[in-house]
Every structure is written in structure tokens, then in C-alpha cells.
Amino acid sequence: EDKVVQSPLSLVVHEGDTVTLNCSYEVTNFRSLLWYKQEKKAPTFLFMLTSSGIEKKSGRLSSILDKKELSSILNITATQTGDSAIYLCAVEAIQGAQKLVFGQGTRLTINP
Amino acid sequence: ETGVTQSPTHLIKTRGQQVTLRCSSQSGHNTVSWYQQALGQGPQFIFQYYREEENGRGNFPPRFSGLQFPNYSSELNVNALELDDSALYLCASSLLVVSDTQYFGPGTRLTVL
Numbered sequence: 001e002d003k004v005v006q007s008p009l010s011l012v013v014h015e016g017d018t019v020t021l022n023c024s025y026e027v028t029n030f031r032s033l034l035w036y037k038q039e040k041k042a043p044t045f046l047f048m049l050t051s052s053g054i055e056k057k058s059g060r061l062s063s064i065l066d067k068k069e070l071s072s073i074l075n076i077t078a079t080q081t082g083d084s085a086i087y088l089c090a091v092e093a094i095q096g097a098q099k100l101v102f103g104q105g106t107r108l109t110i111n112p
Numbered sequence: 113e114t115g116v117t118q119s120p121t122h123l124i125k126t127r128g129q130q131v132t133l134r135c136s137s138q139s140g141h142n143t144v145s146w147y148q149q150a151l152g153q154g155p156q157f158i159f160q161y162y163r164e165e166e167n168g169r170g171n172f173p174p175r176f177s178g179l180q181f182p183n184y185s186s187e188l189n190v191n192a193l194e195l196d197d198s199a200l201y202l203c204a205s206s207l208l209v210v211s212d213t214q215y216f217g218p219g220t221r222l223t224v225l
Contacts, residue, residue, distance in 0.1 A: 004154070034213070041200060041219040042116075043155070048213055088154055098143070098206065099168055100214060102154030 002027045006089050006103035014111050017079050021106045023089030024071040031092040033065055033072050034100065038086040046074070046087075076108075084110045115139060116205050116217035124223045125193050133188045133220045137205030143167070144186040145214060146178060149200040161186055190222075198224045 003026045013019055025033070032050045036043035047056045052067035063074045076083055086107050090100040115138035125131050137144050143162045147155035157170035161180035175191040184205070190197055200221050204214035 006154075036216075041221075042202070042216045045213050045215060090154075098145070098160065098208075098212070098214070099157045099170065100145070100147075100155070100204075101157070102147075104152075104154050 002091070002093050002101045004089055004091050004101050004103035006087075006106050008106060009104060010107045010109075012109045012111065013079060015079060015081060017110075018075065018077045019079060019108060021074040021076075021087050021089075021108070022071065023073070023103055024069075025089075025091045025101075025103075026070065027091045027093045027101055029094045030067075031094050031098075034090045034092065035063055035072075035074050036088040036090065038088055038105070039084075043088055079110045081110045081112055084108060116203065116215055118201075118203055118217040118220050120220060121218070122221045122223075124225065126225050127193055127195060129193050129224075130189065130191045131193060131222060133190075133201050133203075133222070135186045135188070135203035135205075135217055137184045137186070137203075138215055141205035141207050141215075142184050143206045143208070143212075144180055144184065145204045145206075146186070146188050147202045147204065148172075148197075149202060149219070150196075151199070155202055158188070193224045195224050198222060 035046040047063045049065035055064045086105040089103045117136045145160040146158040149155040159169040180186045200219045204216045206212040
């Protein structure tokens with residue numbers, strides 16, 4: 001059965017710290033790995049990763065995929081209180097449909 | 113904001129009732145997927161619609177059904193509601209049916225009493 005596991009489940013840090021969120025997966029017919037940020041309701045798209053070893057960056061956020069280790073990390077540098085959210089990792093598995101298999105999420109809290 | 117809209121925002125139903133949730137996809141997107149997110153969990157794939165046809169389904173019973181209309185908007189219907197159906201229901205639209213970013217709507221919070 002397709003599975004995505006995120007760690008840690010919860011993380012509390014101080015503003016300005018750097019955090020690393022982890023995602024590992026076991027999925028047949030892997031196509032891509034996506035990161036989303038969920039603050040209240042709608043998950044908002046951060047990154048889509050398809051190639052191993054290529055880092056994607058957007059401001060203070062960056063992510064990289066390791067297909068050999070079946071994992072990805074999401075880094076956030078110089079954290080701000082606005083980064084407080086649930087970060088979801090999802091893997092796209094093609095089984096007829098473009099099905100996203102999500103992990104449980106990491107709840108990140110940034111204290112001022 | 114993604115341009116994906118959902119209605120209603122909140123809904124309270126009792127066990128055994130039926131519910132219809134609605135989703136309008138982002139302009140130009142012909143693929144809509146529905147997910148169920150229970151409290152403290154990641155979203156779970158219910159099904160996907162592409163050009164008005166069901167294009168794949170997750171591990172949900174037949175009492176979860178859907179429709180997609182010619183304008184690509186979509187409905188999720190749930191019959192014989194159970195307490196465990198209480199969740200946030202998210203729809204997501206994408207331009208391509210595979211390997212394309214899915215953009216999520218704000219969700220409908222369903223509470224079953």
C-alpha cells in the first residue's frame with residue numbers, strides 16, 4: 001500500500017531558527033513529490049520535485065528529492081511567525097488517476 | 113488564492129442524511145480531485161474527474177459519489193452519513209490529468225452528529 005511518512009509530527013522553534021522537515025515514501029508508479037503549506041484550510045502549493053538531487057528554492061524555503069533514499073527534505077531558514085503552519089508532503093502516484101498520497105503533516109510553530 | 117472555490121463553508125448533518133458539496137475549478141482546469149481530511153491527518157484521495165468522467169478512485173465506499181459538469185465544476189455526494197464522515201472535504205483542480213500541480217480550494221467542513 002502506498003505510504004508517505006513525515007517527521008517530526010510537531011516542531012516548535014524560535015523565530016530566526018532554521019528547520020528541516022522530513023518526508024519518506026513508499027509508492028508504486030512514482031511521478032513526483034509535492035510540498036504544501038496548510039495554514040487554515042486550503043493547502044497552498046510550495047514545490048513539485050521530479051528529479052533527484054536538484055534543489056528547488058523559493059525565498060527562505062528550499063527542498064530536495066532523493067529518489068535513491070525515497071525521501072525529501074524541506075528547509076526553512078530564518079523562520080518567521082508567519083511560517084507557522086502544517087506542512088504536508090504528498091507523492092503523486094499514477095494509477096489511472098493523478099492520485100496524491102499525503103503524509104500526516106508536520107505542525108510547525110514559530111515562537112517570537 | 114488559487115481560484116478554486118467550494119460551497120458551503122460549513123455544514124452540520126445528522127447520521128443517515130445525505131449531503132452534496134460543490135466545487136468550482138480554476139479557470140481552464142478540466143481535472144478535479146476530491147480529498148477527505150480528518151482532524152490531525154493528511155488529506156486522503158476520494159476520486160478524480162476528468163472531462164466529466166471518473167478517472168480513478170481511492171478506498172472509499174460507493175456511498176461517496178461525484179459528478180463533473182461541462183463547465184468542469186464538480187459535486188461530491190455522500191449518502192447515509194456516518195459519524196466518521198466528519199472531516200474537511202477539499203477539492204483540487206489541475207490543468208493536466210497527470211504530473212501537474214493540483215490547486216486546492218478552501219474546503220467544506222462537514223460535521224455529522
